[in-house]
Amino acid sequence: MQVLHTYQELQVFRKSLDSVGFVPTMGALHPGHASLITRSKQENPQTIVSIFVNPTQFGPNEDLSRYPRDLEADLKLCQSLGVDxxxxxxxxxxxxxxxxxxxxPASDLLGHEAEHRPTHFNGVLQVVLKLFNLVCPQKAYFxxxxxxxxLHVQRLVADFFLEIEIVPCEIVRDHDGLALSSRNVYLSASQRQEAxxxxxxxxxxQIAYQQGMRDTASLIRIGLDTLQGLExxxxxxxxxxxxxxxxVKSNQTLILCAVQVGQVRLLDNLWV
Structure with a gap:
């Protein structure tokens, strides 16, 4: 496995490869990231992973300085998974x-996260485009x-005519059902129970939907009742x-959720 620190090193390495799958990350890798890497390994002759805590997607009062970092552990995991x-x-x-x-970012894809993190998607698209141009992957895994x-990355690829297939990968959850996130390490034991x-x-x-409920206002009330006590x-x-x-329309619906638990902001969703 090659560890590359400069774009010149990356360019030389990339020229030695054929078709590449790419997994962009901010490090603090967990089994969710491992599932993306494994999928890439299954579908591509070579896989490149990036580890970069991107400052432009953090707001002024967010956790850039304390975002979890463990490069040694990340590299060991990549090595064990056969990353090139x-x-x-x-x-x-x-x-x-x-x-x-x-x-x-496209104005029709704003709201939700953008209301709470106004510059976030600008930074995401900025760094993703840079990484795509450097890695030149055939497939990228998110x-x-x-x-x-x-959705923003898919629009970026379509709008700029990038010859990259974006591969959406299923949410990986911990044993207790909590969606895996690098920020979960911030949670105390009691906060995790609340989360x-x-x-x-x-x-x-989802159960209410499967039992026939389609009215979104009623479904949201069920969700909010369960989330009582959380922000x-x-x-x-x-x-x-x-x-x-x-x-709700089958195969066309997203349930999006963002919740504050202590100092930790957690995202989760359901693709119906």
Whole structure:
């Protein structure tokens, strides 16, 4: 496995490869990331992983400085999974200019996360485009947990005519049902118990839907009742263009949820 620190090293390495699958990450790798890497290994001759905590997607009062980092453990995991190359750039490597070119996300895909993190998707698209241009993958793997991010990346690829297939991957959950996230390490034992209301709310909404409930207002009430005691930033039911729905439509509906538990902001969702 090659560990690459500069874009020149990456470019030389990339020229030695054929078809590449790509898994962009911010490190602090967990089994959710491992599932993306495993999927890439199954579908591509070579796999490249990037590890980069991207400063442009953090707001001024967010956790950039304390975001979990464990490069040694991350590299060991990548090695064990058979990754071919890991790109570990510095901030200066990816942002060489004081005044960087930015991207504005599509206005029809805003709301939800963008209301709470106004500059987040600008930073996501900025770094993803840079990484795509450097890695030149045939396929790139993104988890469905960050549903709105996935939609923005898919739009980026379509709008800029990038020859990259975006592969959405299923949410991986811990033994207790909590969606895996690098930020879960911030939760105390009691906070984690409170956070379990999130997957429980989505499960109860799904059961009600399976039993025939289609009215989104009624489904949201079920979810909010389960989330009582937590600070709910949003619990929304919309289509895959993030337009609100009055009735759930099979294979066309997203239930999006963001909840504050202590100092930790947790995302989860359900693709119906």
């Amino acid at each position: 190359g890991v790109f570990v750039p510095t901030v200066a490597e990816l942002y060489p200019f004081e005044h960087a070119i930015t991207l504005n 988890g469905k947990k960050d549903a709105q991010q996935l 379990l209301k999130i997957p429980q709310a989505l499960e109860r909404m 709910v930033h949003y619990l929304s039911i919309c289509n895959h263009n993030l337009e609100p729905l009055a009735q």
